[in-house]
Each structure stands twice: as C-alpha cells, then as structure tokens.
Amino acid sequence: MALQILRIYKLLIFFVLFGSLLIIRLFYLQVIENDNLVTQSLSMRIQEVPIEVARGEIVDRNGLPLTNTAQHYKIAVFPGQILNAAMVAEQLSELTGISELNLFSQITENHRPFKIKSKIDAAMGEKINKALIPGVVVVTEKVRYGYLPLAAHIKGYINLADNQGVSGIEGMYDDILKGNQPEYAVALVDAGQQIIPGLGYKRLRLSSHSDPSNVVLTLDKQIQKAVENIVDKHGIKGAVVVLRPTTGEILAMASRPNFNANHLEEYLNQSSAPLLNRAISPYQPGSVFKLVTAAAALEQESIQPGDVFFDPGYIEVDHLRFNGWDYDKGGRGQITFKEALAYSSNPVFIEVGLKIGAESLISYAQKFGFGHKTSVDFNDEAEGYLPPSDNLYSGELANLAIGQGKLEATPLQIASLVATIANDGIKVVPYVVSKLTNADGVVIKAYDTPPGIRVISPRTAAQIQDMMMAVTRYGTGQAAYVEGIGSAGKTGSAETGRKNADGQSINHAWFAGYAPVKNPQYAVVIFVEEGMSGSDIAAPMFYEIIKEITKL
Numbered sequence: 001m002a003l004q005i006l007r008i009y010k011l012l013i014f015f016v017l018f019g020s021l022l023i024i025r026l027f028y029l030q031v032i033e034n035d036n037l038v039t040q041s042l043s044m045r046i047q048e049v050p051i052e053v054a055r056g057e058i059v060d061r062n063g064l065p066l067t068n069t070a071q072h073y074k075i076a077v078f079p080g081q082i083l084n085a086a087m088v089a090e091q092l093s094e095l096t097g098i099s100e101l102n103l104f105s106q107i108t109e110n111h112r113p114f115k116i117k118s119k120i121d122a123a124m125g126e127k128i129n130k131a132l133i134p135g136v137v138v139v140t141e142k143v144r145y146g147y148l149p150l151a152a153h154i155k156g157y158i159n160l161a162d163n164q165g166v167s168g169i170e171g172m173y174d175d176i177l178k179g180n181q182p183e184y185a186v187a188l189v190d191a192g193q194q195i196i197p198g199l200g201y202k203r204l205r206l207s208s209h210s211d212p213s214n215v216v217l218t219l220d221k222q223i224q225k226a227v228e229n230i231v232d233k234h235g236i237k238g239a240v241v242v243l244r245p246t247t248g249e250i251l252a253m254a255s256r257p258n259f260n261a262n263h264l265e266e267y268l269n270q271s272s273a274p275l276l277n278r279a280i281s282p283y284q285p286g287s288v289f290k291l292v293t294a295a296a297a298l299e300q301e302s303i304q305p306g307d308v309f310f311d312p313g314y315i316e317v318d319h320l321r322f323n324g325w326d327y328d329k330g331g332r333g334q335i336t337f338k339e340a341l342a343y344s345s346n347p348v349f350i351e352v353g354l355k356i357g358a359e360s361l362i363s364y365a366q367k368f369g370f371g372h373k374t375s376v377d378f379n380d381e382a383e384g385y386l387p388p389s390d391n392l393y394s395g396e397l398a399n400l401a402i403g404q405g406k407l408e409a410t411p412l413q414i415a416s417l418v419a420t421i422a423n424d425g426i427k428v429v430p431y432v433v434s435k436l437t438n439a440d441g442v443v444i445k446a447y448d449t450p451p452g453i454r455v456i457s458p459r460t461a462a463q464i465q466d467m468m469m470a471v472t473r474y475g476t477g478q479a480a481y482v483e484g485i486g487s488a489g490k491t492g493s494a495e496t497g498r499k500n501a502d503g504q505s506i507n508h509a510w511f512a513g514y515a516p517v518k519n520p521q522y523a524v525v526i527f528v529e530e531g532m533s534g535s536d537i538a539a540p541m542f543y544e545i546i547k548e549i550t551k552l
Contacts, residue, residue: 055170058170058215060217067144070147074118075096077107152255218249218431224251234537236531239411243523245418248419248449249430280378285414293402298464305463306338311347313331361397361401367455434446477491486515509534509536
C-alpha cells in the first residue's frame with residue numbers, strides 16, 4: 001500500500017513539474033516571443049520596401065528635436081499586386097504629372113517593391129491613396145536633417161547607404177543612435193501573393209532589436225537659431241561659439257559655410273570646405289591671446305593694471321621691428337597696462353611678454369587649454385599649436401605674446417579662455433552632450449561634468465575683467481558694448497602672411513567676450529576668416545548676438 005502511494009505521489013510531482021514547464025514555455029512563446037514569431041511568420045508572406053532608417057533623435061537641452069524635424073511623401077509601388085501595369089501607369093501619371101512611359105518602364109522592370117523618385121506634397125499623397133490604385137500606396141518619410149540645416153556641424157551626418165555615422169554627434173554616438181529596426185512599407189499577402197482583406201498595406205519594423213537611444217545636447221535651439229541667423233545675415237566665413245561660463249555647456253556652435261546633410265554630395269568637392277567645422281579648427285588667434293599674456297603677468301604680480309608703459313608705435317627685438325596695428329597713426333605715448341589692453345598695444349604686450357619669459361607664458365597658455373583638445377571629443381577637433389618654451393628666441397616670444405607666429409588655437413579654445421576669466425579664474429570643461437535617453441525620455445545615462453580647476457586667482461580674474469570692460473567702453477571693442485547689462489571682451493586681427501590685390505595684409509577677425517558683466521551668462525567668440533578687422537567686423541556681431549539671445 002505504501003509503495004503504491006509513493007508511486008502515485010511521484011506521478012503527481014512529475015505532472016506538476018511537466019505542467020509548470022509547459023505553462024512557462026507557452027508564456028514565453030505567446031507573450032515574450034510573440035512579436036518575434038509574428039514577424040517571422042509575416043516575413044514569409046510580405047512584400048516590403050524600406051521607407052525609413054532607424055536612428056535615435058538628437059535633441060536640444062529642452063528636448064526640442066534637431067533631427068527628423070520634417071517629413072516628405074514617397075510613392076511605394078508593389079509590382080506583385082499590379083495586374084495591369086499600363087493602367088496603373090496611366091492613373092499615376094494623371095495624378096502626379098510624371099511621364100506615363102517612365103512610370104510604365106519602372107513598374108515593368110522592377111520585380112521587387114520600390115519607391116518612385118518624385119516630389120509630392122501631402123495633398124497629392126492623400127489624392128493618390130484615395131484613388132485606391134492596385135499596388136500603389138503613398139507613405140510619409142522623416143527627413144533626417146530637416147529642410148533648414150540648423151547646427152549641421154554639431155549634428156554631423158550619416159552614410160545613408162549603411163546608416164553609419166560619419167561626423168559630429170552622428171559619428172561620436174553612432175552606436176547609441178543606430179537602431180537595427182529599419183521601417184518598411186509592406187504588403188501583407190496570402191499564400192497566393194494576394195493582399196489579405198482587412199490588412200493591406202502596413203508600416204512595420206521587421207526586427208526584434210531594441211530601439212535606438214536619443215542624445216540630449218547642451219545646445220539651446222533658440223540660441224542656435226539666433227546665432228545662425230545673425231551669421232547668415234553677415235554672410236561670413238568663420239565660426240561662433242557660445243558657452244555658459246559657470247558650467248562649460250555649449251549653448252550654440254555655428255560654422256560657415258554651411259551644408260545640408262540631406263544633399264551631402266553637393267558639398268564634397270567645394271573649395272570653400274563647407275563640411276569643415278571651423279569652430280574646432282586651428283587659426284592664429286592674434287590679439288585675443290593678449291588675455292593670456294596679461295593673466296600670466298598679473299598672476300605673477302610682475303605687472304599691475306596701473307603700471308605705466310611708453311608706446312612709440314613700435315618695438316625692436318633682436319634687430320626686428322614689430323609695429324603696432326595702428327602704427328600709421330603714431331605711437332600712443334605713455335599708457336597704463338589696462339589701457340594697453342583696451343587699445344591692443346603690440347609694443348607694450350611684447351615688452352611684457354619678454355619680461356615674464358617664454359616658460360611662464362607657455363605654462364599659463366597650457367593651463368588655459370591651449371595646445372590640446374577641449375575634451376568635447378569631436379573626431380575632427382584640432383589641438384591647435386603651442387610652441388615649446390625651450391630654444392624659443394626673443395623674436396618668436398615677441399610674436400607669441402601678441403598671438404602671432406606659429407601659435408594656433410580654435411574658436412572653442414578661445415571661448416574656454418574667456419569663460420575661465422568670466423568665471424573668476426575657474427576653468428570648466430566645455431561639453432555638448434548632457435545625457436542619453438530612451439524613446440520615452442527616460443534617462444539612460446547622464447554625463448557628470450568634472451569640477452572646475454582654478455587657473456588664476458580671483459584677484460587676477462577681477463583685474464582682467466576690468467581691463468576687458470575697458471576694451472568695450474573706450475577701446476578697440478566699443479562696437480561690442482551692450483547697454484543696460486554691460487559687456488567685456490577683446491578684439492583680435494590675426495595676420496595670415498598673405499596680401500590682397502591692393503597689397504593690404506589679409507587678417508582673420510576675432511572678438512572674444514562675455515555678458516552680462518555681473519553674473520556672466522554667455523561667453524561668446526566670433527571668428528571671421530579673412531574678416532580683416534576684429535573691431536569692425538567681429539565686435540558688432542557680438543553685440544547683435546548678445547542683444548538677441550538675452551531676449552529669449
């Protein structure tokens with residue numbers, strides 16, 4: 001009896017375990033794997049045409065989209081559903097104006113579903129779909145880069161052939177943005193390849209992979225628009241960078257000439273290099289580098305803002321004569337160090353540079369971020385060039401002190417310099433990506449910015465701030481002064497070593513500044529390639545940008 005009860009007990013355990021396993025398997029197949037099985041079964045009875053590349057969104061700090069901001073309409077054709085190609089070609093031609101012969105040729109030569117290359121609007125698309133033409137359906141497609149190429153150099157672009165990010169954010173975060181779920185327009189058909197009643201044409205993703213993630217930038221779309229509008233109004237070749245001094249957030253970054261990534265092939269061989277991001281490309285900084293020379297001298301307390309110098313309009317170093325930019329007007333005579341920055345005196349700053357020495361000047365330049373990348377991590381960001389301090393002869397040091405010679409820096413590096421001064425001497429790392437989110441906006445990863453590093457003392461920073469305010473109040477940057485909130489900055493006109501047809505030196509134009517003067521919110525750098533004069537070209541643009549973005 002006991003043996004029989006034991007056998008029954010074992011059988012009960014077996015059936016319970018078997019039943020549990022069966023239930024678990026059914027749950028897995030019907031719930032967890034349901035989408036996969038449906039997709040697999042459908043894939044045996046579908047005719048599909050790809051209509052959209054699957055990539056995550058790039059959005060600004062407020063969640064406003066910078067990608068997929070527009071859509072267009074495409075005619076998808078399924079030849080397997082067309083019994084009378086001539087009739088379909090005639091109907092489509094009447095509705096669209098496309099050559100009937102062209103349409104007939106495409107329909108008869110393509111055995112797989114395809115898209116007709118044509119431009120149609122929403123009204124036309126609706127008209128075609130209402131006509132119920134066999135084997136024809138109009139679908140909407142997102143335009144990855146919209147119709148206005150806003151922040152084009154920041155976003156970068158992809159190779160549409162393989163959905164591969166090439167430059168900018170698209171390249172840097174390709175693994176994050178790239179999805180494995182291209183969307184298709186599909187015809188759901190039965191075993192006889194006829195449309196299944198009630199199902200017809202659908203949009204489907206034929207993969208079970210997870211959705212791509214979104215990249216949230218520090219950019220402010222409204223500020224970016226304002227900056228680009230002003231840049232385009234002036235028609236410059238160059239770059240603008242707007243930083244938040246206390247955090248290092250890049251609020252705007254524009255480079256010109258611009259490009260439209262939807263039509264990349266049009267820009268590949270242009271001599272003006274529109275694909276080049278000039279905001280992270282190296283150029284001679286000219287007189288904006290005098291801020292570094294001033295910081296090194298003031299920090300060492302070898303010079304004070306009120307110290308008096310004599311500016312005869314030129315200075316001789318090792319039998320080389322270095323003229324002031326305003327040499328033709330004669331020397332300024334006795335001026336203070338503060339006035340020397342305001343009027344951008346080459347002779348005074350060369351004298352100061354020689355006094356503090358190459359090792360000290362280059363050391364401070366390195367602390368401010370010159371000679372190495374900013375950690376923004378763009379693949380094509382330049383390091384710039386900072387000459388080594390050893391074996392730097394006096395003439396080279398004289399050039400370095402005023403931002404000339406072999407020295408090179410990017411507009412982003414100059415923006416970081418200004419932001420450090422505006423932030424009372426604390427240098428924060430510039431950055432452009434703040435976090436990653438999923439399709440529902442849930443944060444997957446947030447990027448913590450490292451704490452700032454003190455480069456110069458608060459006292460030195462305050463002294464330079466005061467000197468930079470003199471530049472906009474009565475110096476070379478008066479065109480950049482913003483009434484009401486005040487502004488501070490430094491002009492620059494960097495020699496390129498080339499001359500124009502009139503024999504005039506060709507210069508790059510710079511203005512680097514910040515506003516408001518109390519609690520600065522924006523560090524702004526304007527670089528105009530071959531713009532000639534920082535005072536005449538770049539400073540007025542700074543004024544326009546600050547006036548516009550402080551309204552937002």
